[in-house]
Amino acid sequence: xxxxxxxxxxxxxxxxxxVSESFLIPWSSANYDxxxxxxxxxxxxxxxxxxxxxxxxxTARLGDHPRxxxxxxxxxxxxxxxxxxxxxxxxxxxxxxxxxVDFWAxxxxxxxxxxxxxxxxxxxxxxxxxxxxxxxxxxxxxATRYQINSIPTTAVFKGGREVARQPGAMxxxxxxxxxxxxx
Numbered sequence: 464x465x466x467x468x469x470x471x472x473x474x475x476x477x478x479x480x481x482v483s484e485s486f487l488i489p490w491s492s493a494n495y496d497x498x499x500x501x502x503x504x505x506x507x508x509x510x511x512x513x514x515x516x517x518x519x520x521x522t523a524r525l526g527d528h529p530r531x532x533x534x535x536x537x538x539x540x541x542x543x544x545x546x547x548x549x550x551x552x553x554x555x556x557x558x559x560x561x562x563x564v565d566f567w568a569x570x571x572x573x574x575x576x577x578x579x580x581x582x583x584x585x586x587x588x589x590x591x592x593x594x595x596x597x598x599x600x601x602x603x604x605x606a607t608r609y610q611i612n613s614i615p616t617t618a619v620f621k622g623g624r625e626v627a628r629q630p631g632a633m634x635x636x637x638x639x640x641x642x643x644x645x646x
Contacts, residue, residue, distance in 0.1 A: 507559040509593075511536065512544040515553055525590040541586040543594040548604045554595065555623055561592045561646040562620040566611045568600045573632035574615045580635040581617075584642065592646055619645040 627645035
């Protein structure tokens with residue numbers, strides 16, 4: 464059984480009568496394997512915090528301590544990652560996970576008080592979200608772009624855009640509630 468596509472006879476396989484012919488795609492073993500993998504296991508694109516390489520990880524395997532295909536480092540450490548002017552945009556635009564960013568400065572007392580809670584949140588929420596810290600003293604371009612007027616400021620980004628922002632320090636329950644209600 465088969466049909467001609469571009470002059471080449473391609474196998475179709477068993478198809479139920481309810482599936483329209485327009486749904487069928489040209490068959491090849493590479494297409495079939497990719498199609499079966501995509502249909503059976505949705506995946507997420509993650510940016511490696513160590514080498515910035517893109518990694519496609521099946522969603523069901525995110526909790527299995529995935530490693531980067533390029534540098535072999537773990538993609539999740541249970542700690543927030545540090546982002547800078549040069550790395551922020553890649554994590555924001557290329558990763559499928561929501562990005563939770565703590566804009567902070569080393570001299571800021573409330574930032575120091577919130578830091579352990581942000582660490583605990585990373586340990587609890589990874590791999591469902593990526594938590595990151597941006598030092599606004601060292602990365603003034605990002606602070607200006609996102610109009611960070613007070614620190615600490617926690618922002619939630621999904622799909623490459625900011626969806627929520629909370630200025631001021633939060634304790635762990637407040638932080639977890641803010642993240643869960645906005646992701």
